[in-house]
Amino acid sequence: MAIGALGGTIASTSDADDGSEIVPTLSAERLVAAVPGLGAIATVRAETLAQLPSPSLDEPTVLRTLRWARDAVDAGAAGVVITQGTDTLEESAYLLDLFWDRPEPLVLTGAMRSAQAAGADGPANLLTAVRCALAPGSRERGALVAFDDEVHQARWVAKTDSMSTSAFRSAGFGPIGRCVEAEVVYGVPASRAPALDLPSADTPDTPDPRVPLLATYLGDDGHVLDAVRDSGVDGVVIAGFGAGHVSAAMARAVGRAAERMPVVFASRTGSGPTGRAMYGYPGSEIDLLARGAIGAGWLPPVKARLLLWALLATGPADTARLRDELTARGTP
Structure with missing residues (x-):
C-alpha cells in the first residue's frame, strides 16, 4: 500500500495555545503513525509529496501526484491513498480520475479538523481510505473519495459544507459505498469511463491550458x-x-x-x-x-x-x- 501526502488540514498543526493558525507540517510518515491499527492491515510505504494548503494545489501538482501513484502500483502496491486538503479535494479527485488507467484503487481523503484538535477526524478517514484501497470491490472504479465512512465516485462528489466533518456529498446519486465494521461494501457494480491519455511528463512545453x-x-x-x-x-x-x-x-x-x-x-x-x-x-x-x-x-x-x-x-x-x-x- 502506498500513501502520498500533499498537505492540507489532515497534516496541519499549530504553535498557538488555542490551536489557531494551523498550517501543514506533518509528514506522510507521521500521518501513518497516528492511525491505530493501520500496520495490522497493510504494509505501508508513505511519502510526503508536498506540504501545501488545499487552495495552493494546481493541475501540474496533481498530475505529478498521478505519475507517482502510477509508479507505486507498477512497483507492486495493491492500491494508493492520497491525503490532501478538503477545499480542492473534489477537483483533485476528478482530475486524477480522468487519467487513472490502472485497475488498482486510487483513493483520496483528508480531514476537517487538524491533527491536534479534539476529535480529529484525519486518522479515521485515513484508515477508511486504506481499507477502501485494499478492498477487492474497489478495483476498476477509478479514483474514489473516502470520507466519514462513505465512499464516493470522483465524478460526482463535492464538498458541501465548510466546517462539518461530514462535508462531502454526491448530489443526485449519493455515495456508492460505505465502510461498516472495517468492511467496505458497495451498492453498485464497478464502472468507470475510459482514461484519457496522460499529457507528456513535466517539461517547459507541457500543455497547461488556461480555462477560467x-x-x-x-x-x-x-x-x-x-x-x-x-x-x-x-x-x-x-x-x-x-x-x-x-x-x-x-x-x-x-x-x-x-x-x-x-x-x-x-x-x-x-x-x-x-x-x-x-x-x-x-x-x-x-x-x-x-x-x-x-x-x-x-x-x-x-x-x-x-x-x-x-x-x-x-x-x-x-x-x-x-x-x-x-x-x-x-x-x-
Whole structure:
C-alpha cells in the first residue's frame, strides 16, 4: 500500500495555545503513525509529496501526484491513498480520475479538523481510505473519495459544507459505498469511463491550458466574459442559472466567445443537469447550444472545467470531440 501526502488540514498543526493558525507540517510518515491499527492491515510505504494548503494545489501538482501513484502500483502496491486538503479535494479527485488507467484503487481523503484538535477526524478517514484501497470491490472504479465512512465516485462528489466533518456529498446519486465494521461494501457494480491519455511528463512545453470558470449573476451583461475572451484564454466554463441559463446579454457574449474558443455551460445549482430542449428564450439552453456552446450535462461547473482543461491538454480543440466527451462523461 502506498500513501502520498500533499498537505492540507489532515497534516496541519499549530504553535498557538488555542490551536489557531494551523498550517501543514506533518509528514506522510507521521500521518501513518497516528492511525491505530493501520500496520495490522497493510504494509505501508508513505511519502510526503508536498506540504501545501488545499487552495495552493494546481493541475501540474496533481498530475505529478498521478505519475507517482502510477509508479507505486507498477512497483507492486495493491492500491494508493492520497491525503490532501478538503477545499480542492473534489477537483483533485476528478482530475486524477480522468487519467487513472490502472485497475488498482486510487483513493483520496483528508480531514476537517487538524491533527491536534479534539476529535480529529484525519486518522479515521485515513484508515477508511486504506481499507477502501485494499478492498477487492474497489478495483476498476477509478479514483474514489473516502470520507466519514462513505465512499464516493470522483465524478460526482463535492464538498458541501465548510466546517462539518461530514462535508462531502454526491448530489443526485449519493455515495456508492460505505465502510461498516472495517468492511467496505458497495451498492453498485464497478464502472468507470475510459482514461484519457496522460499529457507528456513535466517539461517547459507541457500543455497547461488556461480555462477560467465564470459564474453568472443577476444582471450579468457579459462584460466579464468579453474581457476573458480577449485575454487569450484557451476555453471557458460558465456556471449558469438553473439548467445552465444566462441573461440575453450574456448569451450574446457567449456567442462571441464561442467563435474563438470552446465555451461550456454548466448548472450552478449544485444538483441536476444542464437542459437540452426545454426553454427557447435568449440565454436558454437551446439558445446557447445554437450559439456554439456545449452543455456539461450532470457535471458541476468545477468538474466541467477540469474536463475541458484535460481535453485541451491532450488534444486539439475540436468542437465535435469536446462535445462527444462532455456528453459521455456528463451522463450518469
